[in-house]
Amino acid sequence: MREKLIEILKDCCPDVDFETETSLIDDGILESLDIVTIVTDIMHTFGVTLSVDDLLPENFNSVDDMLRLIGSKL
């Protein structure tokens, strides 16, 4: 799952080092346009349903946060 997620993230933002970044939202590395593209990609790839209520910084600040969010929806 991790590799697939990183593939999605890299496809959206190739210049970001997702393995090490832990403040993707707080530091403004991911913008709203990126978030929507990533979330729709996550929904299509993993078959989960995410809503506006899930769009919290703590769910998208790092790869681990996103994996935790996806895990909670599976």
Added chain:
Amino acid sequence: MSFFTLQFAALLAAALIFYYALPKKCGWVVLLAVSLAFYAWGGVKTIFYLLFTAGTTYASGLILGRFNRRDADEGKVRAARKKLTVAACVLLNFSVLFAVKYWDQAAGLFSLPRLSLVLPLGLSFYTFASIGYVIDCYRGKQSPEKNPLKYLLFVSFFPTVVQGPISRFGQLAPQFTAAERSADNVKRGLQTAMWGCLKKLIVANRAAVVADAVFANPENYGGAFYAIGVLFYCIQLYCDFSGGIDVARGVALTFGIDLTENFKRPIFAVSLADYWRRWHITLGTWMRDYVFYPLSFSRPMGAISRFARKHVKGKAGKVIPTAAATFVVYLLIGIWHGSSLKYIFFGLYNGAIMTASVLLAGVYSSTRNKLKINEKGAPLHFFRLVRTMAIVFVGRYFTRAPRLLAAFAMLGRTFTHPCLYQLTDGTALTFGLTAFDFAVIAAGVAVILAVEFFEERGAKILDALDRKGALVQFVFILIPLAIITAQAAFGGDAIDASSIYRQF
């Protein structure tokens, strides 16, 4: 009442005396009394619009809070009732906004009777802030405020009610009762407000004279002066709006209240998206949270997304929903500015460029790689700065020209009939400004650019000032005050207390 009047200075002084003389627990009552007095000064009748918005959104918040509590207690979700409550509240308040702001324009198109309603000050600003509160209550992110007067203070808070920033209840309201009272806040607040006054009274009002002259009688000027008119309009707009926000933030800070940033040096934006993240930030974040995200994850957009992925190959198929939602948001931002076709086109213009940049991001990236352009190099950065300025500059023809067709004509003539001879034949001195006024504008713009350049590089100007002695800090309040007083005494026509964004 405008921020830039002696009456406002007197009201602020009285408010500060009462605020700091009375016990801390009475602070919010003083702020409410001052806020209502400030608003009523602009027209007692229009305060009923504000009370209507405050009343309906307060009640909706309470109802949604009750549903949320029952849901939590009983372990089930009453989605339909909650949706109905929030939809009714949004519809009611946006109907008022539509009736006041857009009805007469629409009525003209369809030969319907006009309402000719007076536009209440800051209607869009406080409507947006209140609707944001209701949606946050709906989402369970915000507990409803039980005290109607404390809620009314959030809606009517006098530094923000007229031209923003569009505050969030969760960020602003807790400060009404817990704001830190300190001399340092008063000093910093006054310094920030003075900086805003300088921008507005010294630069914006002078720049407005040129823009107004060119756009009032475009037939008198060649295309080069249209570009100059737009340039001065850009200066006016930024110094007027950001100056007003500086005053709002400074005034709020004198009461220990920290308002959200609304500008982040837009002149240094490297793309149109970046520009909109730096310009009128609170409108952008409002649109993001309450329009862009919900629209992007709505069922129809889900269907578009599935269709696009199936039929459009590559990255374009993935970003089509993002691009579509972006387009809708910028169209709404255009309409937010006004009902005229020129504002709708302004929204379409921004939306089209933003949408194209989302769809073509992959093409840009591969082109840069092919041309071996250094992504982090200064030339590319400079190119992006200039490109963004040019896009914004062209867009401003549409918001400033009297009508959409006039904007197109003026933009065309800028290139086809520049009449460059007018630049040297003294035409510039027929606007009503002297050479001294132009020098003041140039010096003002240079100072603002220098300050923003250092801030962009991480400098904290007020922190640096803090390290100076008390006398120096005091002088930094007195100098702007002296300049403004001198202008009030000798400036004549250059004094204009109104602000462009109040009308929105």
